[in-house]
Amino acid sequence: MRESKNRWVLWTLIIITVLLLIGIGYSIYLYQIINDSRTAGFDNTKNQIESQTSYQNVHSIQGYYGENNYHVFYASNEDNEERLVFLPLEGEERELIAIDTEDMMSEEAIIDAWSSSCDTCRFADISPAYEDGQALWEITYHDKDNRFVMDYYSIDGQSLEERYTYDKMFP
Template identity: 80%
Template sequence: MRESNNRWVLWTLIAVLLLLLAGIGYSIYLYQVINDNRTAGFDETKEEIETQTSYHNVHSIQGYYGENNYHVFYASNEDNEERLIFLPLEGEERELIVINTEDIMREEAMVDAWSSNCDTCQFADISPAYEDGEALWEITYYDQDNHFVMDYYSINGESLEERYTYNHMFP
């Protein structure tokens, strides 16, 4: 009788271990699929920009998904001047929106300016955005009430253009 109890425990442990390994494997697979979808088209965008324009050394590609969707990246022109570029993902006319990086507030300086105004906030991310024909900085963070907040500042850092605040759905 004691031996059958030991087998039951052994088979239960093996089943739990197999389920745990399957869960870990599925989590890794799911992460890879989500990340591949998030970065879909980045390589094509980089190749298209480097071969069809005067911009080279394309780096730091990310997506911006607002009212319109863009691939956002930094690249250098033939004179090695750094540019912030927005490539629209929709429409027949996909004209580049090019901004001289000398005309924008640097990312680090923008975060420093923001944090000096919100010392109790927990910073999440900063990224370039483009809405209503205007380049912006999108800063996401959690405020003192633990709300998720998205602030949109002018690209030169002079003014807050828009703010969205979201309550937690699940405390």
């Protein structure tokens, strides 16, 4: 009788271990698939920009998905001038939009300015954005009421252009 109880415990532990390993493996697989789809096209964009334009040393590629979709990256030209570049992902005319980094406020400076105006907020992320023909900084955070907020500042950091606030869906 005692031996059958031990077998039951042993088989239960084996089944739980196998299910846990399957769950971990599936989670890793899903992460890789999602990350690959998030970064799809980044290598093509880098190769295309470096071979077809005067921009070299393309780095920090990320996607911006707003009204129009862009690959956003930093690159330097042959004169070693650093630029923030937006490459539209749709349309026949995929003209590059380049902004000299000297004409824009740095990420660190815009975060410092933002944090001094919102000391109870929890910072989430900052990224370049492009809407309505204007380069912007998109700052996402949670405010004191735990709402998710997206602020769009001009790229030079001089003005708040737009703010979206989303209430928490579930308490």
